[in-house]
Amino acid sequence: xxxxxxxxxxxxxxxxxxxxxxxxxxxxxxxxxxxxxxxxxxxxxxxxxxxxxxxxxxxxxxxxxxxxxxxxxxxxxxxxxxxxxxxxxxxxxxxxxxxxxxxxxxxxxxxxxxxxxxxxxxxxxxxxxxxxxxxxxxxxxxxxxxxxxxxxxxxxxxxxxxxxxxxxxxxxxxxxxxxxxxxxxxxxxxxxxxx
Amino acid sequence: xxxxxxxxxxxxxxxxxxxxxxxxxxxxxxxxxxxxxxxxxxxxxxxxxxxxxxxxxxxxxxxxxxxxxxxxxxxxxxxxxxxxxxxxxxxxxxxxxxxxxxxxxxxxxxxxxxxxxxxxxxxxxxxxxxxxxxxxxxxxxxxxxxxxxxxxxxxxxxxxxxxxxxxxxxxxxxxxxxxxxxxxxxxxxxxxxxxxxxxxxxxxxxxxxxxxxxxxxxxxxxxxxxxxxxxxxxxxxxxxxxxxxxxxxxxxxxxxxxxxxxxxxxxxxxxxxxxxxxxxxxxxxxxxxxxxxxxxxxxxxxxxxxxxxxxxxxxxxxxxxxxxxxxxxxxxxxxxxxxxxxxxx
Numbered sequence: 421x422x423x424x425x426x427x428x429x430x431x432x433x434x435x436x437x438x439x440x441x442x443x444x445x446x447x448x449x450x451x452x453x454x455x456x457x458x459x460x461x462x463x464x465x466x467x468x469x470x471x472x473x474x475x476x477x478x479x480x481x482x483x484x485x486x487x488x489x490x491x492x493x494x495x496x497x498x499x500x501x502x503x504x505x506x507x508x509x510x511x512x513x514x515x516x517x518x519x520x521x522x523x524x525x526x527x528x529x530x531x532x533x534x535x536x537x538x539x540x541x542x543x544x545x546x547x548x549x550x551x552x553x554x555x556x557x558x559x560x561x562x563x564x565x566x567x568x569x570x571x572x573x574x575x576x577x578x579x580x581x582x583x584x585x586x587x588x589x590x591x592x593x594x595x596x597x598x599x600x601x602x603x604x605x606x607x608x609x610x611x612x613x614x615x
Numbered sequence: 616x617x618x619x620x621x622x623x624x625x626x627x628x629x630x631x632x633x634x635x636x637x638x639x640x641x642x643x644x645x646x647x648x649x650x651x652x653x654x655x656x657x658x659x660x661x662x663x664x665x666x667x668x669x670x671x672x673x674x675x676x677x678x679x680x681x682x683x684x685x686x687x688x689x690x691x692x693x694x695x696x697x698x699x700x701x702x703x704x705x706x707x708x709x710x711x712x713x714x715x716x717x718x719x720x721x722x723x724x725x726x727x728x729x730x731x732x733x734x735x736x737x738x739x740x741x742x743x744x745x746x747x748x749x750x751x752x753x754x755x756x757x758x759x760x761x762x763x764x765x766x767x768x769x770x771x772x773x774x775x776x777x778x779x780x781x782x783x784x785x786x787x788x789x790x791x792x793x794x795x796x797x798x799x800x801x802x803x804x805x806x807x808x809x810x811x812x813x814x815x816x817x818x819x820x821x822x823x824x825x826x827x828x829x830x831x832x833x834x835x836x837x838x839x840x841x842x843x844x845x846x847x848x849x850x851x852x853x854x855x856x857x858x859x860x861x862x863x864x865x866x867x868x869x870x871x872x873x874x875x876x877x878x879x880x881x882x883x884x885x886x887x888x889x890x891x892x893x894x895x896x897x898x899x900x901x902x903x904x905x906x907x908x909x910x911x912x913x914x915x916x917x918x919x920x921x922x923x924x925x926x927x928x929x930x931x932x933x934x935x936x937x938x939x940x941x942x943x944x945x946x947x948x949x950x951x952x953x954x955x956x957x958x959x960x
Contacts, residue, residue, distance in 0.1 A: 438618045458621035458663070461650070481651050482718060494691070494720045500650045501721065502643070504621055505667045551716065557695070569851040570715025 443504050447472065448516030458504050463487045465503035466513060474514035474543045478572070485571030488544040488551070489513050495551025497570075514543035517550060526550055529584035537575035545571045549585045561586060616653045623665045627794045627828055630664050635796055635824040637662035642826055644726035645689065647718050652731060655738060657747060666723075671828055674698065680834030686725030686792075686827045690780065691716065693724055703832060705841035705862055706783045712845045713779035715852055725827035728781060728791065728807065731818065732774035732882075733854055734763060745771045746815040753815075759923040762854065765915045765932070766881040772815030773918060773925075776808050776883050777854050783843060785876035785884035786860040789832050795825035804830075808883030815882070837862025837874070840946045844939040845878075846931060855879035857932045859939035863894075870894045870944065877911070880932055887911045899944040901937065908933035 444453045445462075447470060454469040463480075466472040466489070475498060478486030482497040489498045490512040518524035523531070526546045536542040548571045558564045564585055565578075573581065621643070624630035634640045641660035643649060644667075652658040671687040674696045682703065684693055693699055694710035714722065736742040736754035743752035755763045755773050763773040781804075789804040808819050821827075840863035847853040858878035864871045873894035877885040890910040897903055912933050917926025 438620055458619060459616050459653075481654060482647055485715070485717060488717055491720075495717050496721045497647070497717045500647050500718075502621070502646060502650065502663075502665075505623060505643070505646075505665050548717065551720075555695075555716070566851055567716050570717045 441504070444507055445470075445503060445511060446509065447511045448513060449510075454503075456503060458502065460503050461499055462489070462501040462503045462506055462511070463498040466498065466511075472513050472515055475547075476540055476543055478541070478544075483572070484541070484544075485548055486541050486544040488547040488571065490547055490551055490554075493551070493554045495548050512547075514547055517546065524550070525588045526553075526584065529587045530581070533580045533584040533587070534577075535580040535584040536573075536577050541571060541573045541575075545573065545581055549581075549588070552585070553589055558589065564589065617656070617659045617661075619661055619663055621663045621665055623668050625668045627669055627671065627826060630666055630669060631794060631796060631824055631826055634662075634664040634826075637664075640664055642666055644687065644723040644729075645721040646726075647714075647722045648726060648730040656740065657731075657738065666725075666826070671725075677831060682832045684724050684830040684832065686829055687723050689720055690714070690722045690724065690727055691719040694719065702838055703783075703787065703836040704838055705836070705843060705860055706780070706787060706832070708841075709779045709783035709843045709860055712843055712858075724780075724830055727778055728784075728827060728830075729819065729821075730778060733777045734774040735759070737774060746774055746811070749814070749816050756918060760918050760925050761923055762856070762879075763918060763925050764879075764881045765917055765925055765928045766877075766885050766912070767810040767883070768881070768916060768918075769811045769813065769815070771813050772811035772882065774811065774815065774882060775879055776818070776881070777878075778884070779843070779845065779855065779858060779878060781808070782855075782858055782860040782876045782878035782884045784830060784832075785886050786862050786874045787832055787836065788874065789830050791827055792829040792831060793821060793825045794828050795822055797822075799828070801831075804884075805886050811882045818882075835862075835864065835872075837864060840865050840943045842939050842942040842946070844935055844942065846935055857928055857935045859932075859935045861939045861943040863940075863943045865944065868898050870897055870899060875936070875939070877932060877936070880915075880928055885911075894940070899940070901941075904937040904940045905933070907940065908936040911936060 440455045440457050442453055443456050444451050452470050463477055466475050475489055476486040478484035480499045482500045487497055487499040488495050491509050518527045526549050552558055552567050558567050622633045624633050639660055640662040643663040643665045669687055671685040673685045674688055675683050677683055682698055690710050694707045700707045736744045737747050742754045745753050753772055764775045784804050791802045791807050843860045845855045845858040847855050855878045861875040863873050873891045890907045893907050912929050915929045917929055920926050
């Protein structure tokens, strides 16, 4: 069985010259008209054409969830979405969930629970958790774990991510395994720790 | 990714015309598989016909009591549709066992049927793969092949169809509605995907230009006795090594009707109608279930021993069938638990 060099196969397809087109995307309540090629992903459109760099590129293959954004309130992987076909949709990114002066409940809970280390996965984790809350399907920790399985954290901050999401999900309370709601005290914020 | 042009079609016939008027074109649904494959240079379409604006996202009742799932309805909207949850819980659970919430929110029902295999060698552009490049050989026959199939394989290909949803659709005897250059037609679910034979590059029986428009479910949803048992290397976000979708209709302690299908073991969701018939009219028992499992895997072929190779799937598959049938029958009717405890696995 000989090694098959596919560069040859790739070269068989002549490049097509495709003009860019104006595309209008509604992001965080504002229309942005950008000039892009059909293969521009929603992720690249946000980061490279609108300077909305909160949304992160991790694997770029829909496996890590760092690129998670909300479209009409539902979470998707923006790396696998072609921006052109998302015209007319309401797109929400981490920048649209809250502001520095007015954090969203999930953003505040992530700070309170020290739910991140390097922070790279955090915008995706928060957007995904917002999608989870919007879906209204999860109540228990096990359910939340399963329904956040599309977001990887290389630092392994899962325990505190789960605490943060559970707090917001139950408005300041967490569910323990036997189904009893228990209020937990907030942990010191990340900014107060010294590394 | 290669460069390409893109059209957003607004009707099915317009989409078919657009696709067939471009060489090397592909339909774009949710994009969760196609865009990924394009990023790996495994798919290099020169044109995409986007289906997102087609009015095919509805889920509606049928006059015969069945349910029509629009091809453009997302996997998440399908799994959480009230009628699906109530009448076809097997389908709902099966969809939710696959992928992640983000992927299920974008992936469409039609696209789920047409997703490509996750065989390692299909994704490895440096390795021979008959499915990716016909005539180059099958690296999985001798290489690590833990994820590959043991039923209906050929010397050309031992890849598996990776969908969870499709395993339930096979057990539910769904019907796929397609539209193409020659009009509309229906395809029985068991005939939709094909075995690799000597043409593993063909995953299904769609003709050139044909577009999936809907999936019809028959009225019987087996909502009282069903189970989707998915066995995988980690408990979430992984493809099935072996999975079993079972739907049973019980009459007292007798199995009146039995339908089941397996995932992770073949180039298509694997149904064995002769094995289903062994169950019908019978009372549940470990011996009966083992007999059924043995029938399903009678002609199975493993491709090497050890954890890197897939022969383990034969025994795993048999045990999965026994366990799934036991769980499905016990959902309401209580089989004497000692009958199982006292028997050898």
